[in-house]
Amino acid sequence: MKQLTIGHLSERAGVATSAIRFYESRGLVQSVRTTGNQRRYTASTLRRLAFIRSAQTVGLTLEEIGEALATLPENRTPTKADWTRLSRLWRERLDEQIERIERLRDKLDSCIGCGCLSLKTCALSNPHDEVAPRGPGAVFLEPTPHQ
Secondary structure (H helix, E strand, O other): OOEEEHHHHHHHHOOOHHHHHHHHHOOOOOOEEOOOOOEEEEOOHHHHHHHHHHHHHOOOOHHHHHHHHOOOOOOOOOOHHHHHHHHHOOHHHHHHHHHHHHHHHHHOOOOOOOOOOOOOOHHHHOHHHOOHHHOOOOHHHOOOOOO
């Protein structure tokens, strides 16, 4: 099995070597050490790095990514079915994020729902700052709690 140096992996994945070392320190990727103590990575690490970058792009935390990657098999290269199963775990989270972005898009020209009471429309959307108990920030953009 061909192994990649950290420089070659960095070049192929489009990820800085410092990021690869960081991901390794967090347990997201693994390497083996040569007798000269140099890191070597399997080609399957390219998939893991692509997955990490994609997951970060849609707003998943490194903790969430790590939990997901921990479900992949260690004794073989993950298959398409493994990646599909893993991706399904995030569908609900991504749907909520899409809803939040759509609410932002639809309300951005009038009010982002922050409870600031600085706009005339806040008197209609949030009279007497009634949403304050829901917490700080743009609470109207947060997903409504499932009942």
